[in-house]
Amino acid sequence: GAVVSQHPSRVICKSGTSVKIECRSLDFQATTMFWYRQFPKQSLMLMATSNEGSKATYEQGVEKDKFLINHASLTLSTLTVTSAHPEDSSFYICSARDRDREPSSGNTIYFGEGSWLTVV
């Protein structure tokens, strides 16, 4: 099956620094990737849609200057949390859509393993 790899799985950073999380589709091409944030015991909340070769589309309330998204190739999207603060500590997870798979064939969306971010 389709594989999405996300790195790092865990990261601890100091308050005020930036941290980058990578999301890679290993065996398919993804023109669209999605970034979610999940706080403990809560649901997955979509932060932004990452579009290959163009600007990301951010959900309401998500600061685009704080959560920088780059989707420079068909297999890689990165999320950079800039000037991180303790309240940014969360589980960040990406998903990617297989652009070559028809929706009528079933599932086309695959999740990465997630990244635990702790800001101290």
Add this chain to the structure above:
Amino acid sequence: GENVEQHPSTLSVQEGDSAVIKCTYSDSASNYFPWYKQELGKRPQLIIDIRSNVGEKKDQRIAVTLNKTAKHFSLHITETQPEDSAVYFCAAIRRTAGNKLTFGGGTRVLVKP
């Protein structure tokens, strides 16, 4: 945009009993409804999905039903086992609208041995 409501938020069942989780959605154009199982700190795992042109789908002990008129869909787990304990999320998507998944709030299922 789409809004998905999920109930109950927690569900405790005895091993061997059935578990039912219900979701409602707001966007009548949504046409794909996946269900995910998530264990702590791990990625959501797709367990079953249903398209809007189908009313019911079954895969062994898991089934999903969809009522498009009422805009609700349900997950049914029969003969529950301790390993079914996890958090379950429903989701809805309009495939012509960029494939953005909107998740329900989640149901924490505990199967007691």
